Amino acid sequence: MVTLYHYPHCPFCIRIRLVCGFLNLPYKSVIFDYDDESGPVELIGKKMLPILKKENGEYINESLDIIKYLDKDSKLNPSQDCFNFLNEISSDLFKLSMPYMIYTPEFNESSRNYFRSKKESSRGSFKDLVENSSLFLENFNTNLKNLELNLNPFFNSENIGLDDFLIASHLWGMYLVHEFQFSEKIHTYLQEIKKATDFNYLGECWK
Numbered sequence: 001m002v003t004l005y006h007y008p009h010c011p012f013c014i015r016i017r018l019v020c021g022f023l024n025l026p027y028k029s030v031i032f033d034y035d036d037e038s039g040p041v042e043l044i045g046k047k048m049l050p051i052l053k054k055e056n057g058e059y060i061n062e063s064l065d066i067i068k069y070l071d072k073d074s075k076l077n078p079s080q081d082c083f084n085f086l087n088e089i090s091s092d093l094f095k096l097s098m099p100y101m102i103y104t105p106e107f108n109e110s111s112r113n114y115f116r117s118k119k120e121s122s123r124g125s126f127k128d129l130v131e132n133s134s135l136f137l138e139n140f141n142t143n144l145k146n147l148e149l150n151l152n153p154f155f156n157s158e159n160i161g162l163d164d165f166l167i168a169s170h171l172w173g174m175y176l177v178h179e180f181q182f183s184e185k186i187h188t189y190l191q192e193i194k195k196a197t198d199f200n201y202l203g204e205c206w207k
């Protein structure tokens with residue numbers, strides 16, 4: 001069996017969980033604390049998750065490479081339109097959701113402080129991000145309106161596929177954001193993906 005080393009909040013890690021769920025691939029789950037630097041460094045020489053340990057003991061560490069490895073029949077292919085959409089939403093999405101992510105049961109005081117100081121140095125203080133959330137929300141909501149136009153009911157398709165897993169992985173953290181609510185259409189879309197992949201966002205974090 002393969003082993004997945006991941007952070008529950010991390011969209012790139014969630015991709016792998018969704019793909020494994022969809023393809024019915026069992027895996028051993030190992031959650032690293034966000035402030036554990038030596039854990040990932042010992043495996044691949046840098047602090048970057050997700051990491052997959054293959055059956056032969058080798059490690060892979062880019063989410064799309066991991067998916068290629070797991071998807072033996074090459075059923076799952078991402079589209080450029082999907083990557084364009086993720087690029088459009090990423091900055092607003094992270095600014096909106098990161099201040100809330102650190103209060104989920106994934107984090108303890110030490111990993112919360114580590115995450116906060118690391119992200120604040122690149123995105124600005126969480127206090128300011130929350131205070132200015134309406135600025136990010138405006139742009140974010142416009143992008144979600146465009147997404148709705150592309151759901152048929154899946155992303156540019158009648159069938160669920162990798163684009164949907166990539167999009168859901170990014171969007172899921174927005175369920176944590178107090179001042180935001182998904183439209184009925186996007187909520188239904190995300191819940192369909194949850195069902196098809198047997199996804200449980202923070203399921204393993206409750207002790």
Ligand SMILES: N[C@@H](CCC(=O)N[C@@H](CS)C(=O)NCC(=O)O)C(=O)O
Pocket residue numbers: 007010011012013047048049050061062063064118
């Ligand atoms: N290109 C990588 C990106 C993965 C990534 O950005 N992982 C983040 C977590 S969301 C990480 O491990 N960051 C380490 C850190 O910020 O300390 C992939 O697709 O796997």
